[in-house]
Amino acid sequence: MKDLSYLNKYLLKYKYYYTIGGVFILISTAFAIVPATLIRETFNLIENGYKEYSLGNTLAKKEILKDVLFYSSAIIVAAIIRGFFMYMMRQTIIVASRKIEYDLKNEIFYHYQTLPLKFYKKNNTGDLMNRISEDVSKVRMYLGPALMYGMNVTILMLMVIPFMFYINFNLAFYSLMPLPLLVVSIYLVQNIINKRSEQIQESLSNLSTYVQETFSGIRLIQSFVREINFEKVFAQKSKEYKNKSIGLQFVLALFFPVIMTLIGLSIIITVYVGALEVFDGNLSIGNIAEFLIYVYLLTWPVTALGWITSIIQRASASQKRINEFLKESSDITSSENKRIILQGKIEFKNVFFKYSDTKIQGMENISFTINPGDSLGIIGSTGSGKSTIANSILRLFDIDKGQILIDDTDIKQLNISHFRKQIGYVPQDVFLFSDTIENNILFGTENKSFDLVKEAAENADLLRNINSFPEKFETKIGERGITLSGGQKQRVSIARAIIKEPKILILDDCLSAVDTKTENVILENMKKIMVNKTSIIISHRISSVKLAKKIIVIDSGKIIEEGNHKTLLERKGVYFDLYKQQLESDK
Ligand SMILES: Nc1ncnc2c1ncn2[C@@H]1O[C@H](COP(=O)(O)OP(=O)(O)OP(=O)(O)O)[C@@H](O)[C@H]1O
Ligand SMILES: [Mg+2]
Incomplete structure (x- = not known):
């Protein structure tokens, strides 16, 4: 829980959403209790009406049925009102959790970008991606569903349980007895499910990494005739995945029978103890019906308690990992933040x-x-x-x-x-984004006209290449776009540096992949560009x-x-x- 306290600043930021959501939960819970009391009244009406009817009052049946119809309609109205407020509660709390998820992702991403190269050497890309995707979504489960149902469960229990004890202490005590058992068993089962799901997830990512690697190396595999070996390893990994999935299914299949048995137990106890109380004259039959609804109302939240606990546990493990990254700071800082226009x-x-x-x-x-x-x-x-x-x-x-x-x-x-x-920097290892040539040249600049892009391309001796592409400057590079040759890439990178019109220009081995003729053309152009730089x-x-x-x-x-x-x-x-x-x- 200590790790999750980092999120308090966000909870504070969206406190109105959570407060209003809490009010909606309160109202919807009240309207969950109303039908139970209405049902009690209906049952009592029927019981008393039937007594009169059997004593010879034939009119009683008609009147009673009219009242029953009235009560039933009231129950439906209460259910509709409850449904409306449940909808509103999701609309506030789940929406807030999505907003926090968005903020948190941005915070992590922004923070990543400030970190020095050292950090990137220490952590692999997979880890960096997991923090921002998987871990953030686990944290969101805490901020959304877990908090919402947590509030829901608490409010419901605080309202229903005292009310039950108020009506009849004995019956309340016995009918609630199996519920703690339910919480514990769900919590245990849920933990097993989580552990196994994670293993499956791991096994699956293992499998997909393997498949990806196989197909990117397919030329090598085919030319070395290694297909059978790869097939064997794949079958083995695939089998692991299958066995783990079956293992999970076994636990999932246990889940509902366990819940059903315990709920059944509660119902039997309620009816039995209720009957004893009716015979003792402490309760009406209507009360038994009412209690059955309370028990039913309480089972789902109690089930949710186990589930909520495990969500919180996982979220806190994720937040711990996120915090570790957020704690990292760049040691490259400026002592005086001087802003000077360079000579x-x-x-x-x-x-x-x-x-x-x-x-x-x-x-x-x-x-x-x-x-x-x-x-x-x-x-x-x-x-x-x-x-x-x-x-x-x-x-x-x-x-x-x-x-x-x-x-x-x-x-x-x-x-x-x-x-x-x-500074205009052409790094030794050229990196281009999968975007158009124009945008790649414009990277790192603001408000540069297309003419300047053209001029930069011209000076990097790139224009003749670009003009040979059907879409010219709009040509997409990289993933599903055109693949540039090594020398072309270097020249895009040069154009990118010179369009900045920097005071300092650093060219790191940027002509290694071009022939001597092109080198001469570029160097000749550079003489002009380098004036005053x-x-x-x-x-x-x-x-x-x-x-x-x-x-x-x-x-x-x-x-x-x-x-x-x-x-x-x-x-x-x-x-x-x-x-x-x-x-x-x-x-
Ligand atoms: N990020 C790094 N971490 C650790 N060692 C490094 C790192 N970068 C470079 N080195 C080491 O520092 C030395 C100098 O590397 P540098 O990249 O400056 O060489 P270079 O002269 O640019 O070589 P090249 O002509 O091949 O580009 C090399 O021995 C290299 O192994
Ligand atoms: Mg070098």
């Missing part, structure tokens, strides 16, 4: 950084300065730490030692999103970085050479060797 100066001062999980030294004593509007080329072998430098400028993580200054201000003092908005070009290829005003050569996180294309060649060091190698292979 574009970047300075690294003896920067050290070690990846905490792999213990790999990503940056070791890195120092360099790029003045506003200048360009820096970063070259080095794979795994040398080039992307690490780029990511540290975007502040995707914080460095261990040293300082990164942007326009002479420590990067940690800058408002993070305000700063990131002014600070740019960082990361690459394995000399051809990409040679235009940069300054070039650093990285190895194992350290700068091993620096200068411009000309001076580096003159040094006859690593850069020169690379140049020679690449010249050879281009021949």
Whole structure:
């Protein structure tokens, strides 16, 4: 229950829904009791009328039947009123629970987006999705049905049970005796059902993961002739699922007989003890009928008690998991939230950084300065730490030692999103959304005209490709859309960065999948774009970085050479060797 208290802020937010819902429950419960008293009156009327009738008063029959008809109509009216208020109670409380579900999902989703990359490395996607879908819906079961029926049951018991004791203590005591037994047995059975359902759910997701994997690897399976093996494993998993389902069915089948037996027991006791009381002159026959209705009225809520308890238990386990995620916070925060319009100066001062999980030294004593509007080329072998430098400028993580200054201000003092908005970043691993090309280019911008989209595509040398697609800029990419080639994807990603007209442009190996000719076209266009922008070009290829005003050569996180294309060649060091190698292979 402690975990569920997190939801109190939402209950408070929607307190009117719950209060009004409670009033509706109160009214509907009152109208559930009214028919019972009417039935008592009807029975008593019939009993007395029959006595008179058998004494010779023939008129009594007609009169009594008229009264019975009147009472029956009153019972129907009460039932309609009760039904109306039950409808209203659902309309308020269940609606409120849906609203909270919506709010909670948004809260979790929003929170996810603020968390650092570290968090995403620690938790797998399946877990993240479960928190926001399955766990939230379990919590909703508590906020909706469990609270609603909980209130309903409490109010009903508080109204009916004292009333029963007021009418006749003895009969009330005996007829209510089997009910606690009912609560306990339902609770136990419900727990078994929940446990088994969860196992079935797990078995099912196991099965579907397997099927999905099989079909995505179908080419491999067929070419290696492994169909029979896969069939065997599938049959085995499928059998597990079947056995578990049958196991659940066994418990479900037990559920109703147990309830029915206990209800039957209550009815027998009521009639028997009631008869004794009638003979003692303490009760009328009408009272027995009335009590039978009370017992019937109480069995469903009592059944619900077991069910409600198990919902609350599950919701609290889910909320606990949700709370764990909500408690996580990003350690990447801004100390002063400075919002500065960038000039574009970047300075690294003896920067050290070690990846905490792999213990790999990503940056070791890195120092360099790029003045506003200048360009820096970063070259080095794979795994040398080039992307690490780029990511540290975007502040995707914080460095261990040293300082990164942007326009002479420590990067940690800058408002993070305000700063990131002014950077155009082309990541090494291109990610495109399953949306149109236009929207993919426009991602991260506001109010950019279509002409600018076209211009960006032109500069990324993408326009001729787009024009060859039947739907041009409206072409869908990805899932059920067109699949772009590696080089085309990279160029969409470039267009996306340059349309932002950023002050700082970071291109991380973004020309690796294009041929030398396209590379030249893009680099030629880039010269125009890079005017007045600070740019960082990361690459394995000399051809990409040679235009940069300054070039650093990285190895194992350290700068091993620096200068411009000309001076580096003159040094006859690593850069020169690379140049020679690449010249050879281009021949
Ligand atoms: N998120 C990470 N967690 C742990 N270690 C990492 C992470 N990213 C990179 N590394 C390690 O840090 C080192 C530098 O990686 P980085 O991605 O900066 O190399 P790179 O120069 O960009 O290589 P490439 O040219 O292949 O892109 C590598 O040894 C890599 O294994
Ligand atoms: Mg890289």
